[in-house]
Amino acid sequence: MGFTLEKQMCLLALFVLLFPLLCAYQDTFTCSRATYYGSPDGAGTPSGACGYGEHGRNLNDGDVAGVARLYRNGSGCGACYQVRCTNKQHCSDDGVKIVATDYGEGDRTDFILSRRAYAKLAHPNSASELFAYGVVDVEYTRISCQYSGNNLxxxxxxxxxxxxxxxxxxxxxxxxxxxxxxxxxxxxxxxxxxxxxxxxxxxxxxxxxxxxxxxxxxxxxxxxxxxxxxxxxxxxxxxxxxxxxxxxxxx
Known part of the structure; x- marks a missing residue:
């Protein structure tokens, strides 16, 4: 027996409500969305809300991001995350490891990535397709920051x-x-x-x-x-x- 249109709409609404919860409990990753800086060099702003200045554009070899909810009134500055997009056609399995160096809000996004970091979300030779989306669905988890050869x-x-x-x-x-x-x-x-x-x-x-x-x-x-x-x-x-x-x- 097929589903009526009303039942189909109810199931769709239920899936939309439950999908973020399913993602949140899968391998400690949380669902979100990400975009990238639209500045000419795509490397973020030197006057960022974390106070890193020009250093914040080059930290972690330039794999940095502005964050929204994760900014947490500044205490989230310097936190490291593994971010990977969920479009398996274009996205790599590991994604990219970024450092939060700024505050930034996009279209319901938690991350505004540097162009360098955004490109690393993609499979080799698929970055252009990913950039065409502008905003992508991602999942992320917090990881330990590691700076080889650098003390605090x-x-x-x-x-x-x-x-x-x-x-x-x-x-x-x-x-x-x-x-x-x-x-x-x-x-x-x-x-x-x-x-x-x-x-x-x-x-x-x-x-x-x-x-x-x-x-x-x-x-x-x-x-x-x-x-x-x-x-x-x-x-x-x-x-x-x-x-x-x-x-x-x-x-």
Whole structure:
């Protein structure tokens, strides 16, 4: 016996409602949509909402993305994801591994990929067909960030003014944790004082202490909340625009 038109419409509506849930529970991947930057070089914006500046266009060999829901008020900056599209005719099985370096909204998308990253979603020689779609259905999962040969680093924001105002950007945060708080040791009062999240991954403080600066990073992830102390993280007489090696790696 065939289905009536009314029953067919009900089944279609049920499938539309259940499909995202089915995808969400399949291999820990979540369903979404992705597009790509329409800028001339397709590499994102140097004034991105995470605060990485020009560095954010070249991080991870340029496999970067602006994210919407995953931005999470800036705590999602620097998170890494495996993204793969679901059109098996044109899409590769592994997709691409990206770093979230900006905020961006598309047509119900979670990812605005660099053109380089978007092309990697496709089978070899199929990228042009994928670009023609403009927006594609994808599934994604969070993965650990890995930066071979790079420790976690602190970039002193160009707006910093020694010794009155310190603003830092945290680079190469490995692992799969969000940095949800940064505290700075004040020797004068013998206590840790919180830095302000200005935006994205930019943390700042008015009138920072003199001398080398000790930092404490709060990491939040599947294992809970942990703190990592980094003594002498930033030297005395720090310079605007300088990048300092933490000598630690987050995993």
């Amino acid at each position: 680093m602190y970039m002193v924001n160009e707006h910093s003014r020694y010794p009155h105002y310190l603003s830092i950007v945290i680079l190469y945060a490995g692992g799969q944790n969000d940095i949800t708080a940064v505290e700075l040791w004040r020797e004068d009062s013998k206590e840790w004082k919180p830095m302000r999240r200005a935006f994205g991954t930019v943390w700042d403080m008015e009138n920072p202490p003199k001398g080398s600066i000790n930092l404490m990073l709060q990491l939040s992830g599947s294992a809970g909340v942990n703190w990592v102390q980094n003594n002498n993280a930033i030297p005395d007489y720090w310079n605007s625009g300088a990048v300092y090696d933490s000598n630690i790696q987050l995993t």
